[in-house]
Amino acid sequence: MTEQQKKSWKPGKRDLVFLGVIAAVVLVLVLGTTDRKTIAVPSDDTHRSVTAKAACMACHDSAGVHPQPATHTKMDRCFLCHTQPEGWAGAPK
Numbered sequence: 001m002t003e004q005q006k007k008s009w010k011p012g013k014r015d016l017v018f019l020g021v022i023a024a025v026v027l028v029l030v031l032g033t034t035d036r037k038t039i040a041v042p043s044d045d046t047h048r049s050v051t052a053k054a055a056c057m058a059c060h061d062s063a064g065v066h067p068q069p070a071t072h073t074k075m076d077r078c079f080l081c082h083t084q085p086e087g088w089a090g091a092p093k
């Protein structure tokens with residue numbers, strides 16, 4: 001063994017900066033994987049019993065009693081983004 005290899009490794013300033021950057025990246029990735037949900041669907045009798053998009057839209061299209069915002073997505077699966085009501089009649093996710 002040479003003299004160089006026998007020396008024990010001590011982290012220098014640049015190593016610490018590097019480790020700090022890795023820790024920050026890991027933290028961001030871990031925090032980023034938590035469920036992202038928007039406004040919950042109310043847990044009332046109406047929302048528990050409706051299982052078809054057409055029924056939702058009867059109340060939530062632009063002519064309904066509680067319209068979606070004009071910029072709202074046209075996607076079908078409401079519960080991808082809105083939390084299901086407690087005891088929803090449809091299939092569990």
Ligand code: HEC
Pocket residue numbers: 039040041042044046047050051052053055056057058059060065066078079082
């Ligand atoms: C009979 C009419 C009706 C039907 C059907 C209906 N909703 Fe609603 N919905 C309402 C009304 C009225 C409100 C607002 C009052 C309230 O909080 O109950 C509301 C509120 C909401 C909200 C929350 C909005 C807010 O301001 O907090 C979401 C999300 C929602 N509905 C999604 C759905 C989805 C998804 C379906 C289909 C599974 C659905 N609704 C079916 C009438 C309806």
Ligand code: HEC
Pocket residue numbers: 038039053056057060066067068069071072073075076077078079080081082
């Ligand atoms: C891609 C995600 C996504 C999907 C899928 C989705 N929504 Fe939304 N919705 C949102 C977001 C985000 C908001 C918050 C308001 C906005 O658009 O800025 C919202 C708002 C609403 C509101 C208005 C709440 C309020 O008080 O202003 C209603 C009602 C609603 N959604 C109903 C539905 C229904 C019904 C479906 C299924 C046909 C559905 N959403 C599918 C993301 C989604």
